[in-house]
Amino acid sequence: MYPKSPKPPQLTAAVLLACLHWSSAWAQNDIKLEVRTPEKSVELIYQSSFENYQRYSASTVQSWKQSNDTVKDIGGWRAYAKEITQDTDAKPSTPAHIHGGHQ
Template sequence: MSHKSPKPSQLANVALLACLYASSAWAQSETKSEVSATGKSVELVYESSFQNYQRYSASTIQSWKLTNDTVKDIGGWREYAKEVTQDQDAKPSVSVHSHGGHQ
């Protein structure tokens, strides 16, 4: 059985893998945790996500005809659109972006 010598590209791959392995070993540095000189402790407060949970309650089911007539009586979709724009006018935007003279 004869043993062939490796090709230069195979040697380069082996050398590259060896370098990557060595660099990853050096990247793992030992961390030392030091206690701060002030010695202040932090108080953790637990707040449950479910503390203010409100269970779903289905609204009463009405006839679709009655519901459509009610919407028509109050002004239809335009009335809902007015409510949305009035809510936006009442609540000013928190962040105001200035773009110089651009409008």
């Protein structure tokens, strides 16, 4: 009786494992890296995030009728929308990409 010969997939797996083992052994190098210490010491300065903290102060509470009348007197929601658009830069935005002669 002769022992069975390995099937091709088993033989392939055994060869690949052997190659992997040998390649990891050859991958070791003898070069030792030196850690360089900085010549100048770095001075760290601590600045707290809470240094310029401003405590929340709630606005005075008004009746809903008085609040609605105030909004109506200043021009309604359009006044708030105008405030937002006036806060942005007055520079016109240029398109990022101009295709041919189209703008």
